[in-house]
Amino acid sequence: MKREEIKVSVLRVGGTNCDAETKRAFEELGVQAEILHANELVRRGNLLEYHVLVFPGGFSYGDYVRAGAIWAKWIMAKLGEELKAFVNENRFTLGICNGFQVLVEAGFLPGFDGVSPYPEAVLATNFPPGYNCRWIHLKHENRGKCAFTWKIPHGKVLRLPVAHSEGRFMFAKEKEKEFLKRLCDNDQLVFRYCDRNGEYAEGRFPTNPNGSFYDIAGICNPEGNIFGLMPHPERAFYWWQQPDWTRQKQMLQYGDGKLIFESIIEYLVEKF
Amino acid sequence: MSISLYIRRKTFPLFEVNVLGASDQQLLEISRELGVGLNLQEMNRVQEFFRRKGRNPTDVELQTIGQTWSEHCFHKTFKGVIKFDGEEIDSLFRTYIAKATNDLKPRWCFSIFEDNAGIIRFDKSYGVAVKVETHNHPSAVEPFGGAATGVGGVIRDVLGVWADPIACMDVLGFGPLNFDYEKLPPGVKHPKYVYMGVVAGIGSYGNNMGIPTVNGAIYFDESYVGNVVVYCGCVGLLPLKKFRRNAKPEDIIVLAGGRTGCDGIHGVTFASAVLTEKSEEVSRPAVQIANPIEEEKLKRAIIRIRDLELASAITDLGGGGLSSAVGETAKRFGCGAVVELDKVPLKYPGLAPWEIYVSESQERMLLAVPPENLQKVLEVFRSEDVEANAIGKYISDEVLKVYYQGEKVAEIEIPFLFEPPKVVRTAEYKSKVFEEPTFEEPKNLTDTLLQLLASPNIASKESVVRTYDHEVKGNTLLKPLQGESAGPNDAAVLKPLDDSWKGLAISCGMNPNYGKIDTYWMAASAIDEAIRNNVAVGGRRIALLDNFTWGSPEKPEVLSSLVRACKACYDFATAFKTPFISGKDSLYNESPLGTVTPTLLITALGIIPDVRLVVSMDVKEVGDLIYVVGRTYNELGGSEYYRLKGFVGNTVPKVRAKEALKIFKAITRAIDLGLVKACHDLSEGGLGVAAAEMAFAGGYGMELYLQKVPVENLNRNDFVLFSESNSRFLVEVSEKAKEEFEALLRGLAYSEIGKIAKTPSLCVYGLSGDVVVDASLNDLLACWKRTFSSEV
Incomplete structure (x- = not known):
């Protein structure tokens, strides 16, 4: 498939607010990206025209109950069947921050046995509590399953910003061990919070900014075509978005966030 | 009744x-x-x-x-007549604020003092709209809601000139967080409660709307216990050719956004009154309820309507609700209006007609739409899930007619509505004399520096700043916090356009403590501080905003301090060639604890031609030279150092505009030539605090020699180190750029005062050559961070 043929839909509803910069990141890499109101997608009924579907960051519908829960219920009610078909056709879905919360609430992630009718995990209130906007480090854990990171070397440390108040990834206590094993066995673990040297945070704040179980920052489904993460790759795309660019002697062309967008595009280019 | x-x-x-x-x-x-x-x-x-x-x-x-x-x-006060010192000032606004802009007549001002936000040119096609609001009274009664709706309101001001909001800034003033509960009068909320509520309210609105909060300050003063200060600012971007302001008779009045309810009734009369013990009970309904998601949707719809050029005018519903939005629009376009109140969608039934007309329910905008575009406009709103209704139309007769259930409930001529009797007030100046302190110079200033770093007005506000999303939209190029230690950058820089390297620098200046001595020099200092913060990162072609928080103008002494501040605004805006483009005043900040300390916030908006040259405040490399630029005077009145010692003092810092302007220009030039590796302005805590901040933000130590600091009339280490004289910078320059840099500063007060050292500590040698400060970066940083590490 040619790069310029790739079509990305960046979805939005009331309260979505990271759509423009997400679209910009895709466009910078030469693919077609379009911001689409979810109402419009329902009206058009053309989801399958797109290769990549993105749930961007924001506060969908105000997140007045658990973050992402309202949009998740909305999307399953209005587009559930189409979305399942989209996933089953091996198209690609990305959830960033609020989008990750939506994918978890909708049962797409971790999706151990396909789309779950109820959430199998949760992105709970941060610990320590409160909204937190800062740059953190992530270690790439995936061994090649995730289409959004397959180009990133295993073990590479990336630097991206987080900005959320509900990002603590958790399983139900009694299933923690079992589910973690499945995540690892299925190669669903994608990013874990670590320090700049790649040492895992082990839950320590602020290296792990939200108290996530096992320092989990991002996971994919068993097939590797649905990926969600709390940090914002679209805010770490250009060199000048990095917090310490004024200290760099040699300007890098891009930030680490680009690796994620590039991976999925190259996946499509090379494998389709 | x-x-x-x-x-x-x-x-x-x-x-x-x-x-x-x-x-x-x-x-x-x-x-x-x-x-x-x-x-x-x-x-x-x-x-x-x-x-x-x-x-x-x-x-x-x-x-x-x-x-x-x-x-x-x-x-009324700013437009009224003031008798002062034998002269009669007809309108403070026209005589000082607007006059500065009119005298300067900058070509890059697009629309100033006309609408709710001022617009300046950013480049050939784009304009930048900016507004800073005060929301003190509501925040005193209901901190979370008051602050949140303050942010919501200022964002609508920017939307109200067709601009897409791209950044927010917030400057806050609270009473001391450890204020004694016993001393709290009835009806006044504890500063800590107010602080937590206000900070949460601001974060909640900006974050939910997806607008980065990029700049701000938090200031503490006893007088803010009863009068919290909440300044909310917003910057927006608009393609100038899409700017529409040509409503005419027969255009339809469209009300869009949230529904109207009983919240925010009489907000403006409440805001123009003195807070009392009963404010809670009487005025609680005057505070509106915030719903940022409604405004987010509204914003999307309005930007689409702008781009499709479907409407002829727009304004937000803020103070006074429909009554002021409809009236002001009619007045502006020389027409009248007919409004049918039953077409206004309500949150619940039972509102009296007057309540519908004056309610300040949030998230509402008013558009004027040519009849042929009405359906298209309503369709845009519908597609964004926003409620919108035609509630009337503009007419050629200059009269306002309001109907309810078919009955006329109001008919007033518009000219009458905008000709209230002119207020005449008297101002009387009494100069204040504080005890000029005499105390011995401490031998060792290490502890003093550590204490200053931990003092509330200087200490790190990281725990607050991190609760605001300052990265959303992905265009924040210079962030409020710099480096791993989160050092305080002087200004935020945005890169608003994808295909341009042009940047926007946003900074502020505020020195209430100087105003206790003299509001004239306080205003001058605030202007200097806002400008030098902007210059420090590379900003120029600077525009200013003025925001006044004052006590009751009916008190002659309070009024005289306002007049003096306004005079300084004129004097220094013209001297620095920085026009005022917008502003706002909040008067009657009085509580059972007394009058608020006069508090002038100056916001500065600068342009950076190429953001790749932007400079941050953290030191970069061992061996580089440290320069101080600007002269240090014996001016410690109102300083943080005197406050630490328990004094106010009289020697308020002055501004020497001619010298300052030359310094600003030289710094700008040096930045443009790439000679500046780090730059930080000297403000609260003076040289000592600025040096410490630069050092721990960059992770390298410094060795400084006070003997080399250009001073006048100063012979004490503590005064040289902590004087807050204006128009000064600390600059890092590499050895090889030394000559070129010094050539630019020839004839100005400057000096190379030391070096960046490998040892991670700040070491300062005093006037007689002995060590007066020797502190490890870890200790400096720990003290600076400790004060607010767990407040929020």
Whole structure:
């Protein structure tokens, strides 16, 4: 498939607010990206025209109950069947921050046995509590399953910003061990919070900014075509978005966030 | 209510108010009972007007007049006459603020003092709109809601000139967080409660709307215990050719956004009154309820309508609700308006017509739409899930007609509505003399520096800043916090356009403590600080905003301090060639604990031609030279150092504009030539604090020699280190750029005062060559971070 043929839909509803910069990141890499109101997608009924579907960051519908829960219920009610078909056709879905919360609430992630009718995990209130906007480090854990990171070397440390108040990834206590094993066995673990040297945070704040179980920052489904993460790759795309660019002697062309967008595009280019 | 004064007119709640037959005393009673806040002179004008009409006003009419003539909406004090020092000042606004801009006549000003936000040119096609609001009164009564709606309101001000909001900034003032509960008068909330609520409210609105909060400050003062200070600012971007302001008769009035309810009734009269013990009970309904997601949707729809060029005018609904938005639009375009109140969608039934007309429910905008575009406009709103309704139209007669259930409930001529009697006030200046402190110079200043770093006005506000999303939209190029240690950058820089390297620098300046001595030099210092913060990162072509928080202008002494601050605004805006482009005043900040310390916030907006040259404040490389630029004077009055010692003092820092302007230009030039590796302005805590911040932000130590600092009339280490003289910078320059840099500064006060050291500590040698400060970066940083590490 040619790069310029790739079509990305960046979805939005009331309260979505990271759509423009997400679209910009895709466009910078030469693919077609379009911001689409979810109402419009329902009206058009053309989801399958797109290769990549993105749930961007924001506060969908105000997140007045658990973050992402309202949009998740909305999307399953209005587009559930189409979305399942989209996933089953091996198209690609990305959830960033609020989008990750939506994918978890909708049962797409971790999706151990396909789309779950109820959430199998949760992105709970941060610990320590409160909204937190800062740059953190992530270690790439995936061994090649995730289409959004397959180009990133295993073990590479990336630097991206987080900005959320509900990002603590958790399983139900009694299933923690079992589910973690499945995540690892299925190669669903994608990013874990670590320090700049790649040492895992082990839950320590602020290296792990939200108290996530096992320092989990991002996971994919068993097939590797649905990926969600709390940090914002679209805010770490250009060199000048990095917090310490004024200290760099040699300007890098891009930030680490680009690796994620590039991976999925190259996946499509090379494998389709 | 006294029956004889009010006659119920209809089956719905509409009252005729017996103004014609009322005595002066009864007029005041009416004003008080209806909560319209009009004084006798104004009530007499109303009486005279309705006598000519030969009928009594309805409550809708009286309320409309009350809202329009309120201090909040009409700025009576700034537009009135002030007798001061033998002269008569006809309008502070025209005489000082607007005059500075008119004298300078910058070509890059696009629309100034015309709408709710000022617009300047950013480049050939784009303009930048900016506005800073005060939301002190609501935040005192309900901190979370007051602050959140303050942010919501200022974002709508920017939307109200067709600009897409791209950044917010917030400057806050609180009482000391450890204020004694025993001393708290009834009705005044504890500073800590106010602090937590206000910070959460601001974060919640900005984050939910997806607008980065990029700049701000938090200041503590005893007088803020009873009068919290909440300044909310917003910057927006608009393609200038899409700017529409040409409403005409027959255009439809479209009300869009949230529904109208009982929240925010009489917000403006409340904001123009003194806070009392009863404010909670009486004024709680005056605070609106925030729903940022509604505004987010509204924003999307409005930007689409702008781009499709479907509407002829727009304004936001803020203070005074519909009554002021409709009236002001009609006035602006020289027409009248017909409004049908039953077309206004309500949150719940049961509102009286006057309540619908003056309610300040949030997240609402008012558009003027040519009839042929109405359906398209409504369709855009519908597609964004935003409610919108045609509620009336503009007409050629300059009269306002309001209907409810087919009955006319108000008819007032527009010119009358905008000609309230001119307020005449008297100002009287009494210069203040504080004890000039005499204390011995401490031998070792390490502890003093550590204490200063931990003092509330200097200590790190990281725990607050991180609760605001400063990265959303992905265009924040220089962030509020710099480096791993989160050092305080002087200004935020945005890169608003994808295909351009042009940047926007946003900074602020505020020095309430100097105002205790003299508001003239306080204003001058705030202007200098805002500008030098902007210059420090590479900003130029600077525009200013003024925001006043003052006490009751009816007190001659308070008023004189306002006049003096305004004079300084004129003097220094013209001297620095930095026009005012917008502003706002909040007066009557009085509580049972007394008058607020006069607090002038100056916001500066600069342009950076190429953001790749932007400079941050953290030191970069061992061996580089450290320069101080600007002279240090014996000016410690109002300084943080004196405060630490328990004094105010009299020697308030002055601004020497001619010298300052040369320094600013030289710094700008040096940045453009790439000679500056780090730059930090010297403000609270002076040289000592600035050096410490630069050092721990960069992770390298410094060795400095006070002997080399250019001073005048100073022979004490502590004064050289902590004086807060204006127009000074600390600059890092590499050895090889030394000559070129010094050539640029020739003739100015500057000196190479030391080096960046490998040892991670700040070492300062005193005037006689001995070590006066020797502190590890870890200790400096720990003290700076400790104060607010767990407040939020």
